[in-house]
Amino acid sequence: MSRHQCPESRSIEYGTVGKPHGRWGEVRVHTDFGAVEEPVNAVLAGEDCTRSCHIESMRPHGDVVLVCIRGVDDRAAARELRGLILRLPEEVLPDLEEGTFFLEDLVDCRVISVEGEDLGVVTGLLEAGQNQVLRVSRDERDDWLLPAARAIIVEVCLDRGEIRVDPPEGLVDL
Numbered sequence: 001m002s003r004h005q006c007p008e009s010r011s012i013e014y015g016t017v018g019k020p021h022g023r024w025g026e027v028r029v030h031t032d033f034g035a036v037e038e039p040v041n042a043v044l045a046g047e048d049c050t051r052s053c054h055i056e057s058m059r060p061h062g063d064v065v066l067v068c069i070r071g072v073d074d075r076a077a078a079r080e081l082r083g084l085i086l087r088l089p090e091e092v093l094p095d096l097e098e099g100t101f102f103l104e105d106l107v108d109c110r111v112i113s114v115e116g117e118d119l120g121v122v123t124g125l126l127e128a129g130q131n132q133v134l135r136v137s138r139d140e141r142d143d144w145l146l147p148a149a150r151a152i153i154v155e156v157c158l159d160r161g162e163i164r165v166d167p168p169e170g171l172v173d174l
Helices: 074-081
Strands: 011-021 026-031 040-044 050-059 065-070 085-089 110-113 118-127 131-139 142-147 153-157 160-165
Touching: 011 040, 011 065, 011 074, 011 160
Parallel strands: 110 160
Antiparallel strands: 011 026, 011 085, 026 065, 040 050, 040 085, 050 065, 110 118, 118 131, 131 142, 153 160
C-alpha cells in the first residue's frame, strides 16, 4: 500500500468544490494548494455526509484546480458535489513553509488575548464561504467564533499549544 492510500493518514482540507467544468464531470476546486500530480484517495465532506472518493487527476486552471473524481462522469453528477469540502492525505500536500501551519493544527490550542486574558480553547473549524472561522469554547455552553485572519491572530505557538489574538472590541462577547 502506498503512503497515499494509508487509511490512518491525517486528512487536510484541500479546498471547496465549486461549479462543474465542461461536460465530463470535472469540478472546480477553490484551494490555496497546487494540483497533486498523481491519483490519490480522498474524502468529500459536507454537513450531512462524508464519503471516500478517488481523485484520478488534477490540473491548474486559472485561480482554481480542475479535479476529476472517479465515478463523477457528467455535469449533473459534478453539480451535486458543489459546496463539499475536499480533504486529501497530508502526505500528498506540499511541505509547509517555516512559520506556517494547517488550520486543523489549531484545534485544542488555548486562545489568549494580547493582554494575557484566557479566552478559551479552539474546539473546531467552520467554513464561512472563502473564510475560515475557529470555534472557541470557554466552557460547554459558551462558544464564540474567531475569524482566522492575520489581522486578529497575532501569534501561533504550536509547541505551547497557544494562539495569541487581538480581537476587535465586542467579538469575544458575541
